[in-house]
Amino acid sequence: MDMREKESKYILHTYKRLPIEVDSADGVYIYSKDGRKFLDFFGGIAVNALGYNNPRVNAAIMDQVKRYMHVSNLFYIDSQIDLAETICNLSGYSKLFLANSGAEAIEAAIKISRKWGSAQEKSGLIALSNSFHGRTMGALSLTDRPKYRNGFGPFLPDVDHVEFNDRSELKAKITAATAAVFVEFVQGEGGVNVLSDDFVEELFALKRKYGFLVAADEIQAGIYRTGKLFSFEHYGVHPDLVTVAKPLGGGLPLGGVLVDATVENVLGYGMHGTTFGGNPVACAAGLATLRELTEKRIDLHVAKVGGYLKLRLLDLQKEFPDFISEVRGLGLMIGVECRTECSEIVSDLMSRGVLANCTNGNVIRLLPPLIIQEEHADMLISELREVIEDRVKIATR
Ligand SMILES: Cc1ncc(COP(=O)(O)O)c(C=O)c1O
Numbered sequence: 001m002d003m004r005e006k007e008s009k010y011i012l013h014t015y016k017r018l019p020i021e022v023d024s025a026d027g028v029y030i031y032s033k034d035g036r037k038f039l040d041f042f043g044g045i046a047v048n049a050l051g052y053n054n055p056r057v058n059a060a061i062m063d064q065v066k067r068y069m070h071v072s073n074l075f076y077i078d079s080q081i082d083l084a085e086t087i088c089n090l091s092g093y094s095k096l097f098l099a100n101s102g103a104e105a106i107e108a109a110i111k112i113s114r115k116w117g118s119a120q121e122k123s124g125l126i127a128l129s130n131s132f133h134g135r136t137m138g139a140l141s142l143t144d145r146p147k148y149r150n151g152f153g154p155f156l157p158d159v160d161h162v163e164f165n166d167r168s169e170l171k172a173k174i175t176a177a178t179a180a181v182f183v184e185f186v187q188g189e190g191g192v193n194v195l196s197d198d199f200v201e202e203l204f205a206l207k208r209k210y211g212f213l214v215a216a217d218e219i220q221a222g223i224y225r226t227g228k229l230f231s232f233e234h235y236g237v238h239p240d241l242v243t244v245a246k247p248l249g250g251g252l253p254l255g256g257v258l259v260d261a262t263v264e265n266v267l268g269y270g271m272h273g274t275t276f277g278g279n280p281v282a283c284a285a286g287l288a289t290l291r292e293l294t295e296k297r298i299d300l301h302v303a304k305v306g307g308y309l310k311l312r313l314l315d316l317q318k319e320f321p322d323f324i325s326e327v328r329g330l331g332l333m334i335g336v337e338c339r340t341e342c343s344e345i346v347s348d349l350m351s352r353g354v355l356a357n358c359t360n361g362n363v364i365r366l367l368p369p370l371i372i373q374e375e376h377a378d379m380l381i382s383e384l385r386e387v388i389e390d391r392v393k394i395a396t397r
Pocket of ligand 1: 045101102103104106132133134135184188189217218219220221245246
């Protein structure tokens with residue numbers, strides 16, 4: 001049995017795999033067992049901020065493995081505490097709860113919101129249309145998209161959805177019983193949609209009026225992906241809860257919730273927890289990643305390379321307006337909306353050695369490692385131009 005047959009036989013069919021058997025990865029490239037080399041604009045879906053095989057991250061992992069891999073959260077764990085100190089100091093948040101994944105971070109944020117609300121008869125949770133917050137039952141209750149929800153109900157009670165960027169619906173649905181509003185300031189799975197300044201302004205005006213919590217889901221957009229530590233910083237606001245994951249563990253599973261000082265005492269001893277949350281090795285990798293990202297001023301780099309890439313994509317849109325309908329996003333979280341379904345475009349790109357992801361049917365989502373250079377952006381543009389030219393030729397034949 002070859003690898004693909006074995007996968008099909010033994011692994012539950014929840015992932016439709018790309019036709020690449022990965023051999024190794026280094027920098028911004030992935031290498032397949034059959035000798036192909038791929039420029040990675042997929043980035044492990046926003047996990048691999050420093051690309052692959054970063055020596056500082058690898059060394060931190062090895063050092064921690066030699067000391068210990070797991071003890072229990074009932075002990076003091078230095079890599080965990082140092083990671084929390086670093087991210088709290090960088091962000092201005094007060095404390096961090098550590099979990100293993102994005103969905104678990106969302107679950108923790110839901111529990112904090114409900115517990116906080118229970119003291120004042122607030123239990124309503126609101127999320128936005130087209131949102132993606134994960135696939136556990138709590139997170140899925142917030143996630144709006146039928147593709148992920150169908151057949152899995154009933155969901156958490158007292159959860160409602162508001163149309164993305166619709167101020168009047170937000171105003172209509174928020175009440176004194178609203179405990180928390182969950183938002184991705186830049187939606188990832190939903191097709192790289194950026195919240196409008198007006199909507200955010202309304203949200204925070206309503207928060208001042210009704211006193212609910214705002215939970216920013218920064219699982220995909222956070223940790224410098226958009227050129228700032230968190231995407232909400234582009235709006236000059238300060239949510240009460242911030243969920244993080246993906247790049248937080250430097251490639252190892254790690255998720256967390258940052259809390260503002262006003263809600264840091266909502267959960268007390270024993271009220272929430274998880275055996276593996278804040279695994280020492282994942283925290284060591286995450287700490288090395290954060291140090292590397294900040295010392296290298298990745299925020300400035302992302303703003304520069306992301307700006308360059310976006311301009312070049314906008315040029316491509318001008319060249320092919322019948323093909324590309326919109327280029328949007330912030331930093332190195334960019335969506336190229338096509339006028340037709342984009343899975344074939346992404347697979348043409350793959351056959352030319354460039355990996356990208358197709359989301360929401362017609363959006364090419366670019367989430368490269370944050371260390372890419374302008375030359376890599378040029379390589380993507382040149383391959384994408386040829387893919388589009390080929391497609392236009394076929395269509396006009
Ligand atoms: C914005 C957002 N929230 C939550 C999640 C869920 O994270 P995980 O897959 O680690 O459970 C994701 C994953 O893609 C995400 O993009």
